[in-house]
Amino acid sequence: MKLQYLGTAAAEGFPAMFCECEACERARAAGGKNLRLRTGMIVNDTVMIDFPPDVMTVSQHFGVRLSAVRDLFVTHSHHDHFDAEDLVMRRTGVFCRMKDERPMNVFMNEAAKARLDAHVGREGYDPYLNMTVIEHFGTYESEGGLRFTYLPADHAPYEKAGFYVIRDGEKTAVYMHDTGYPPEESMAYLKTLSIDFLSMDCTYGPRDNFHGHMGIPANRRVVATLREAGALKADATVVIHHFTHNCGLLHEELEAEVAKDGFLVSFDGMIVEL
Numbered sequence: 001m002k003l004q005y006l007g008t009a010a011a012e013g014f015p016a017m018f019c020e021c022e023a024c025e026r027a028r029a030a031g032g033k034n035l036r037l038r039t040g041m042i043v044n045d046t047v048m049i050d051f052p053p054d055v056m057t058v059s060q061h062f063g064v065r066l067s068a069v070r071d072l073f074v075t076h077s078h079h080d081h082f083d084a085e086d087l088v089m090r091r092t093g094v095f096c097r098m099k100d101e102r103p104m105n106v107f108m109n110e111a112a113k114a115r116l117d118a119h120v121g122r123e124g125y126d127p128y129l130n131m132t133v134i135e136h137f138g139t140y141e142s143e144g145g146l147r148f149t150y151l152p153a154d155h156a157p158y159e160k161a162g163f164y165v166i167r168d169g170e171k172t173a174v175y176m177h178d179t180g181y182p183p184e185e186s187m188a189y190l191k192t193l194s195i196d197f198l199s200m201d202c203t204y205g206p207r208d209n210f211h212g213h214m215g216i217p218a219n220r221r222v223v224a225t226l227r228e229a230g231a232l233k234a235d236a237t238v239v240i241h242h243f244t245h246n247c248g249l250l251h252e253e254l255e256a257e258v259a260k261d262g263f264l265v266s267f268d269g270m271i272v273e274l
């Protein structure tokens, strides 16, 4: 399984668009891995998780061919994870011309579907999007045979936000964004797995935050709980991801912070091969 981070910041980006705080100014001055676009991932070059507002930018920066994306799995309706208006650019014959004109499969919760409905217009989705409204604990299959299970997140309580377990029959990946410390029913499910890859919400960096989003102390508790249950393989790749200026730390400082934990710190374009 090939996993590529397309963006690694929360909604405001990092450095944040309008911000002059110390963390943002330091990130601007340092550049490189400290310049973070809004969060998204592409799996096996053909399945996207979330559709952030920077999707066009990442497609140009990292050579991601959006025409090759056959499936899109949306975590929740927040605009940094789901730019509904830009998804309309997939409308073949109008905004794009594609060799393969089959619709893209989009899996999303009701709240994300409602946001998309508001932007699609009277022409409807046909023929460019094939929509599935997903439910917690449901498992949905991509065209390439990846199975995505949608687990409840501690995030955006006004909608059924979730995160994904991804399985290809051999490897198991967990993409835990956006969420606070996983709700009990999600943790119970995770404990039954044998996880090869774990990507965790780290919006608050070193800060002690367990609800809505996580910081490193919550990340450590997730890993300790899964290890204790025997659900995280000894050689699993563990990544912290989804940062803001509220975490206060630059890339190398985050790396130093979690060096003894063995966690990797995501950066835009980072590829993990399982």
Ligand SMILES: [Zn+2]
Pocket (backbone or CB within 6 Å): 009, 010, 011, 039, 078, 080, 081, 178, 242
């Ligand atoms: Zn987010």
Ligand SMILES: [Zn+2]
Pocket (backbone or CB within 6 Å): 016, 019, 020, 021, 022, 023, 024, 025, 245
């Ligand atoms: Zn800032």
Ligand SMILES: [Zn+2]
Pocket (backbone or CB within 6 Å): 076, 078, 081, 155, 156, 178
């Ligand atoms: Zn969110």
